[in-house]
Amino acid sequence: MSARTKPLPFLLMAPFFAALFVFWLIPVFKGLWLSLQSDELFGDSVFVGLSHYRDLMHDGRFWHALRNTFVYCGMAVILIPPFALALAHLLKHTYRRSRGLIQFCLMMPGLTPPLVLALLYVLVFNGPHGLLNRTFLHPLGLPDIDWIRDPRFIKASLVLLALWRWTGFITLLFLSGLEGIPRSYYDTTRAEGASAWQLFRHVTLPLLRPVTAFVAALLFLDAFALFEGAYVLLGGSGGSLDAGLLLISYSYLTAFTLGSFGSAAAIAFASLPLLMTALWFILSQGRHRKPAAA
Amino acid sequence: MTRLTIENVSKLYPGGVAALKDFSLEIEEGELVAIVGPSGCGKSTLLRIIAGLEEETSGKVRMGERFLTGLPPKERNIAVVFQSYTLMPHLTAAENMAFGMRLRGTFRNQREEKIRAIAKTLGIEGLLNRYPAEISGGERQRVALGRAILREPDAFLFDEPLSSLDAQMRLQLRVEIQKLHQRLGTPMLFVTHDQNEALALGDRVVVLNQGKIQQIAKPDELYLKPANTFVASFIGAPGMNLFPGRLESNGNVHRFVSSSVTFPLTPSQASTLRTYSEVVAGIRPEHLNLSHPPDAELRGTVTAIEKQFDQTCLYLENENVVFTAKAARNISCHLGDVLQWSVALDNTAFFDAITGELIL
Amino acid sequence: MNHSRKHISSLSATAALAFLCVIFAYPFVWMFCSGFKTDAEVFALFPLLPQHFDLVHYRGLLSGAWIPYPRLFLNSLFIASLETIFATAFACGAGYVFAKFDFRFKKTLFILAVAAVLVPRQALALPLFVWMNKLSLLDTPWSVILPGTASGVGFLYFIAVFRRLPDPLLDMARCEGAGEYRVFLSTLPLIKPALIAFALIQFVLCWQEHLIPLIMLSTQTHLTVTLGLASLNAGNLRVPYGLLLAGCTLTLIPTALFFVLAHRHFRSALASLTEA
Numbered sequence: 001m002s003a004r005t006k007p008l009p010f011l012l013m014a015p016f017f018a019a020l021f022v023f024w025l026i027p028v029f030k031g032l033w034l035s036l037q038s039d040e041l042f043g044d045s046v047f048v049g050l051s052h053y054r055d056l057m058h059d060g061r062f063w064h065a066l067r068n069t070f071v072y073c074g075m076a077v078i079l080i081p082p083f084a085l086a087l088a089h090l091l092k093h094t095y096r097r098s099r100g101l102i103q104f105c106l107m108m109p110g111l112t113p114p115l116v117l118a119l120l121y122v123l124v125f126n127g128p129h130g131l132l133n134r135t136f137l138h139p140l141g142l143p144d145i146d147w148i149r150d151p152r153f154i155k156a157s158l159v160l161l162a163l164w165r166w167t168g169f170i171t172l173l174f175l176s177g178l179e180g181i182p183r184s185y186y187d188t189t190r191a192e193g194a195s196a197w198q199l200f201r202h203v204t205l206p207l208l209r210p211v212t213a214f215v216a217a218l219l220f221l222d223a224f225a226l227f228e229g230a231y232v233l234l235g236g237s238g239g240s241l242d243a244g245l246l247l248i249s250y251s252y253l254t255a256f257t258l259g260s261f262g263s264a265a266a267i268a269f270a271s272l273p274l275l276m277t278a279l280w281f282i283l284s285q286g287r288h289r290k291p292a293a294a
Numbered sequence: 295m296t297r298l299t300i301e302n303v304s305k306l307y308p309g310g311v312a313a314l315k316d317f318s319l320e321i322e323e324g325e326l327v328a329i330v331g332p333s334g335c336g337k338s339t340l341l342r343i344i345a346g347l348e349e350e351t352s353g354k355v356r357m358g359e360r361f362l363t364g365l366p367p368k369e370r371n372i373a374v375v376f377q378s379y380t381l382m383p384h385l386t387a388a389e390n391m392a393f394g395m396r397l398r399g400t401f402r403n404q405r406e407e408k409i410r411a412i413a414k415t416l417g418i419e420g421l422l423n424r425y426p427a428e429i430s431g432g433e434r435q436r437v438a439l440g441r442a443i444l445r446e447p448d449a450f451l452f453d454e455p456l457s458s459l460d461a462q463m464r465l466q467l468r469v470e471i472q473k474l475h476q477r478l479g480t481p482m483l484f485v486t487h488d489q490n491e492a493l494a495l496g497d498r499v500v501v502l503n504q505g506k507i508q509q510i511a512k513p514d515e516l517y518l519k520p521a522n523t524f525v526a527s528f529i530g531a532p533g534m535n536l537f538p539g540r541l542e543s544n545g546n547v548h549r550f551v552s553s554s555v556t557f558p559l560t561p562s563q564a565s566t567l568r569t570y571s572e573v574v575a576g577i578r579p580e581h582l583n584l585s586h587p588p589d590a591e592l593r594g595t596v597t598a599i600e601k602q603f604d605q606t607c608l609y610l611e612n613e614n615v616v617f618t619a620k621a622a623r624n625i626s627c628h629l630g631d632v633l634q635w636s637v638a639l640d641n642t643a644f645f646d647a648i649t650g651e652l653i654l
Numbered sequence: 655m656n657h658s659r660k661h662i663s664s665l666s667a668t669a670a671l672a673f674l675c676v677i678f679a680y681p682f683v684w685m686f687c688s689g690f691k692t693d694a695e696v697f698a699l700f701p702l703l704p705q706h707f708d709l710v711h712y713r714g715l716l717s718g719a720w721i722p723y724p725r726l727f728l729n730s731l732f733i734a735s736l737e738t739i740f741a742t743a744f745a746c747g748a749g750y751v752f753a754k755f756d757f758r759f760k761k762t763l764f765i766l767a768v769a770a771v772l773v774p775r776q777a778l779a780l781p782l783f784v785w786m787n788k789l790s791l792l793d794t795p796w797s798v799i800l801p802g803t804a805s806g807v808g809f810l811y812f813i814a815v816f817r818r819l820p821d822p823l824l825d826m827a828r829c830e831g832a833g834e835y836r837v838f839l840s841t842l843p844l845i846k847p848a849l850i851a852f853a854l855i856q857f858v859l860c861w862q863e864h865l866i867p868l869i870m871l872s873t874q875t876h877l878t879v880t881l882g883l884a885s886l887n888a889g890n891l892r893v894p895y896g897l898l899l900a901g902c903t904l905t906l907i908p909t910a911l912f913f914v915l916a917h918r919h920f921r922s923a924l925a926s927l928t929e930a
């Protein structure tokens with residue numbers, strides 16, 4: 001706007017951008033620089049160029065962690081939103097008076113620190129007395145599964161944990177989205193003779209597109225940054241056969257257990273382009289054909 | 295009391311688009327000037343510049359001897375009534391009216407007294423404790439009007455305050471603004487795209503198009519002597535019929551000749567028009583009279599009939615020239631009928647075909 | 655006919671969700687009850703309810719015999735509250751400016767903020783650690799609070815919130831005699847639900863944060879409550895499960911309380927959250 005109102009915009013946005021600059025941009029460059037240094041932390045590290053990145057290319061554990069992370073992210077993104085959307089539909093049909101309690105129960109895990117959640121998962125769901133074995137395997141006469149030590153099931157455990165944590169929140173997001181769709185869209189479409197499925201397919205889904213993209217990005221980001229769950233479930237390691245080794249934990253292990261800061265920074269930064277591309281792709285799916293209702 | 299002066303104000307937007315070109319206007323003490331023009335003509339920009347919400351590229355705004363240019367809105371002491379959305383939804387009508395006074399630190403008991411008095415004159419004393427969502431559009435604008443009055447400003451600016459109201463409310467509030475105008479001696483500027491509003495309210499009317507003043511005149515003059523072809527076709531519903539043609543003289547007999555209409559001119563008209571090779575004749579629809587073959591100067595086939603309460607508006611066509619005429623309410627005619635018209639010469643205006651300016 | 659069909663669908667939907675709720679909430683009930691049990695009782699299936707509400711674990715927890723629990727709880731509250739206040743205020747101010755003003759470098763700054771959304775803080779944990787060390791902030795609450803004050807998501811959210819605020823409202827305030835600063839302040843009551851909702855979500859996320867405090871904080875009395883619980887769990891302390899679970903139960907109180915209190919605001923603002 002005009003020149004005389006200039007000081008205000010500057011002052012109001014200064015704190016945000018100052019914080020962004022000091023606690024985000026500087027660390028980004030610091031991290032990049034770190035990843036080009038040799039591994040001594042506070043001592044005399046020397047510039048080693050891209051050698052950490054070169055080493056990573058031949059590091060089986062890195063590729064393993066990268067694959068685990070993206071498989072885990074992908075599973076979370078593919079499984080949780082449809083489940084939550086179905087719940088949101090159910091929630092719309094429940095008795096009005098029961099909704100508050102249902103929402104609170106579903107939200108409960110989301111309000112809990114993931115660390116506590118992981119603890120509860122270990123204590124309640126896992127083990128021979130665990131609910132998972134007792135409700136799903138025993139009735140079928142199958143042998144017990146150790147959900148956190150058996151490498152085949154570690155990732156499933158992580159996904160279940162994410163599902164438990166996020167379902168309530170995402171269901172509420174979808175519910176808000178559903179309630180935000182104007183009735184007239186349904187009325188016109190129904191007037192053209194659409195079935196319930198067609199209504200869902202041609203009205204609900206397209207109009208929920210921005211919500212869905214947001215949810216998917218949120219899950220992806222959270223899954224990528226996941227640390228506590230793996231930390232508690234697997235005691236900070238990658239679990240047996242590294243089946244639960246994720247990038248953030250690998251970076252943490254490399255830095256704080258092995259003391260190799262340069263390599264650890266390289267691990268984080270080597271994976272960032274992939275993360276950013278994936279997120280960008282997800283978010284751009286939502287923008288595309290943005291409905292007027294939103 | 296003082297006058298509001300706008301001197302050579304121009305506004306250029308980045309990219310070179312000119313929203314206002316060299317705009318000058320003086321609004322006297324106690325005068326209400328209406329600005330009318332099609333959307334995008336720059337009228338709102340002008341108002342925002344006067345209020346200090348936007349900065350002029352060049353030119354000056356003065357309140358009496360006090361230059362307002364460069365001052366922030368809060369130091370200008372000018373009240374603005376906007377089209378809509380200007381009541382704070384979380385405040386009651388009374389609190390909304392007190393909004394400006396609270397910013398200026400008026401005492402609470404003084405505030406309440408003033409609000410009650412103003413609310414009474416505006417007929418909203420019963421709504422003072424309601425929230426904007428609970429009252430009608432017209433009532434909301436009354437509250438906004440009350441808030442503006444309570445400021446005791448040096449000038450009032452109205453930015454299409456009636457546009458989002460239904461027809462009846464619009465008329466009622468129009469009267470309210472007129473009363474206000476008579477009671478307070480402050481200069482007022484009223485921006486609208488509705489020419490009826492402009493004609494009804496304005497002591498003078500400014501017609502604006504593409505950022506340029508087309509004409510500043512009293513409502514009558516605007517109607518009878520439009521300064522150019524734009525004003526001619528913009529003012530009036532429907533606007534003036536424009537027939538491009540030329541003067542033909544044969545001894546002492548002078549005629550205006552166009553593809554569709556031909557009529558005689560007086561010698562004095564002819565002598566003025568003689569210097570122009572191409573002219574445009576402008577005839578108001580109500581200045582075409584139904585007539586019969588010997589006197590008829592214009593024929594037209596009826597393409598549409600619009601019944602109004604007090605008259606009938608006819609849309610006619612003659613050899614691809616489209617024009618309108620007004621006839622009595624009870625005229626009986628049908629689509630496709632061919633009607634004959636004569637021209638009321640006294641009320642015919644002539645424009646230069648090249649510049650579009652009024653000749654006589 | 656139609657009425658009864660609707661009844662059946664409501665009934666079945668409620669029943670299905672109730673079943674799910676039991677699965678989702680059972681561990682929490684179990685956790686709550688276990689806080690009053692001995693180790694032997696904790697893993698017995700029945701009874702779920704404790705024999706008697708024995709407060710021995712809570713007493714042990716609050717007395718600080720194992721970890722200085724009350725202190726850690728206050729640390730967490732302090733960190734999460736300050737981080738929330740800063741993040742909300744910063745994002746709100748910047749969002750307002752970006753929604754209502756144009757200026758040079760706006761696009762560049764915007765892209766920077768979006769990039770901040772795409773690169774999570776956790777991925778920067780290491781350089782943040784080195785940076786905080788250089789600033790001599792390690793092992794202070796600030797080393798955890800400060801990195802969380804610039805919320806890219808919050809910035810985008812408040813841009814969307816302020817965009818929906820009609821411009822004439824701001825113009826009106828200006829013309830009524832408000833300075834630019836007052837104009838901004840007068841918009842805040844209008845976006846109160848959005849402010850509350852964002853602060854709520856931000857608080858929940860801060861309260862849950864684990865990696866950053868883990869790296870930054872080392873002195874036992876400086877830890878956050880989740881770190882304390884982790885140390886109870888991981889160490890070879892042979893901590894009674896009842897005590898651990900009592901500690902877990904208490905961490906739920908602030909967030910659950912906020913959710914219940916601000917539930918309505920939360921729901922109304924969720925709808926607008928996704929538009930960012």
